[in-house]
Amino acid sequence: MTAIYLVLAYLLGAIPTGYLFARFVKGIDIRTVGSGNIGATNVLRAFGWRPGLAVMAADVAKGALAAGPLASWLAAAPGGWVAAAGGLTAVLGHDYTVFLGMRGGKGVATSCGVLLVLAPRSTLATLAVFAVVVRATRTVSAGSLAGALVLPAFLWLLDERDTPVLCLSLLLCAFIWLKHTPNIRRIIAGTESTISFGKRTDGGASAGAPRDDERR
Numbered sequence: 001m002t003a004i005y006l007v008l009a010y011l012l013g014a015i016p017t018g019y020l021f022a023r024f025v026k027g028i029d030i031r032t033v034g035s036g037n038i039g040a041t042n043v044l045r046a047f048g049w050r051p052g053l054a055v056m057a058a059d060v061a062k063g064a065l066a067a068g069p070l071a072s073w074l075a076a077a078p079g080g081w082v083a084a085a086g087g088l089t090a091v092l093g094h095d096y097t098v099f100l101g102m103r104g105g106k107g108v109a110t111s112c113g114v115l116l117v118l119a120p121r122s123t124l125a126t127l128a129v130f131a132v133v134v135r136a137t138r139t140v141s142a143g144s145l146a147g148a149l150v151l152p153a154f155l156w157l158l159d160e161r162d163t164p165v166l167c168l169s170l171l172l173c174a175f176i177w178l179k180h181t182p183n184i185r186r187i188i189a190g191t192e193s194t195i196s197f198g199k200r201t202d203g204g205a206s207a208g209a210p211r212d213d214e215r216r
Helices: 002-014 017-026 040-047 049-067 069-075 080-095 108-118 120-137 140-157 163-179 181-189
Strands: none
Touching: 002 049, 002 069, 002 080, 017 040, 017 049, 040 049, 040 140, 049 069, 049 080, 049 108, 069 080, 080 108, 080 163, 108 120, 108 140, 108 163, 120 140, 140 163, 140 181, 163 181
């Protein structure tokens, strides 16, 4: 049952929500827009705040379902190593989805969903850091990188340092930083795309536009 659980957790994480939204709601292949990433940030930049937040919520839900109800139903082990492994496979499914030739997102929202189930207080504190950094820098990638770094510290400070969760947080931090390698280069070069918190003149939500070098 554990093996079945891990396979289903991967397939759940692999559902390409950003791609499906853009394809069936907008009639566009999100992989041909902006950075080419299927994640919520690229959807936000391409279509505005509401679609971006909707895709983000769906990606969070994938992680939460994999680490919570799915683990309890199939593995009969809420929390612990099994749920941590299922959460990790869900994030890997999102990052390397079998439905799109192993090309996926960067795993931030799905990781958030997993950790909201396994370590809710630390995750909420991490989200606060994420929000502050994004607001200060207008850069989602900077918020994601900062959140990945501070999460293990919050797990320790808020007494949620269960060994499986702590190990999972370190692995997810490594994966998030690895997937954000191009963003790190652009941050250092000062060319990373930013988002706007205002309104466009056409009344839509302004989310910023990716620079040409972000497509590479």
